[in-house]
Amino acid sequence: MKPEEFALEMALMKTLVPAALQLILLPVYLPPSATALSLPPRYGVAVEGAVYCKCELPGYVGSLGASPLPGAVAMLRCNSSRPGASASAVTDVRGRFLIQTTKVTNYAIHKCKLFLVSSPLPGCDVPAGHDGGFPLKFVRNTVAGATKRALYTVGPFKLAPADPSLCPHHP
Numbered sequence: 001m002k003p004e005e006f007a008l009e010m011a012l013m014k015t016l017v018p019a020a021l022q023l024i025l026l027p028v029y030l031p032p033s034a035t036a037l038s039l040p041p042r043y044g045v046a047v048e049g050a051v052y053c054k055c056e057l058p059g060y061v062g063s064l065g066a067s068p069l070p071g072a073v074a075m076l077r078c079n080s081s082r083p084g085a086s087a088s089a090v091t092d093v094r095g096r097f098l099i100q101t102t103k104v105t106n107y108a109i110h111k112c113k114l115f116l117v118s119s120p121l122p123g124c125d126v127p128a129g130h131d132g133g134f135p136l137k138f139v140r141n142t143v144a145g146a147t148k149r150a151l152y153t154v155g156p157f158k159l160a161p162a163d164p165s166l167c168p169h170h171p
Contacts, residue, residue, distance in 0.1 A: 043150040044102035045109055047076050047136060050095045051116065053124035054160035055167030059094070066158050068095025071120035077133065078104050078112035088117065095156075106150035112136060114154045123161040123168045 051074065052066035060067045071090060074097045078085035085108070087101035104112060113133025119125050136152040161167060 040106070041148065043106045043141060043148045044100070045076075045104050045106060045112075045152060046101075046142070046149045047074075047099045047114060047152045047154060049074060049097055049114065049153060049155035049157065051091050051097070051119075051155065051157045051159065052095055053119075053121060053167075054158050055121075055123060055164075057168065064156070064158070068093065069119065069121065069124055069159065070095060072097075072159075073117040074099065075115045075117045076101065076104070076112055077115055078108060085112075100149065106141075109136060109150065109152065116157060116159070119159060121168055123166045124159040125161070 051069045051072040052061070052064060053069045054066045057067035057069075069091060070093045072095070073088055073090055075086060075088040076099050085103050087099050087103060089097040089099045091097045113135060115133045134154050134157075136154050139151040139153050142149050142151050
């Protein structure tokens, strides 16, 4: 190799090697904040819904063909590795319930379903055939003071006796 060729080759190596090393090492030396994926915030959850009885009781809603069912118990049950990941609520006079818990977060809510546990009226029992529970639908993230929750909805549920003549009658 001639001295001129050697000098040219060395000049190219001085230019190309540092550039190649920069390309190879650049991703390794970026600060963690530049390479980490941004995950959504972790919130406790709230689940809202309503339970109705397909009988003409006080508060009957003609468009639904049903009445609000106060006193029914709804339970959020989760199949997760964390023990005790469940919460429940009782419906109010309008048949509505709101379950709020920090035992479950928006990260694990996909493992949860809602179950109707009990009804105060024998004629409006918990619906059969839903042993697997009811899926939840995400609504929005909410903030109340310092408390942040992911809000989900389920239902409305319409319960009915097997025979409509078994509807409880109220004056």
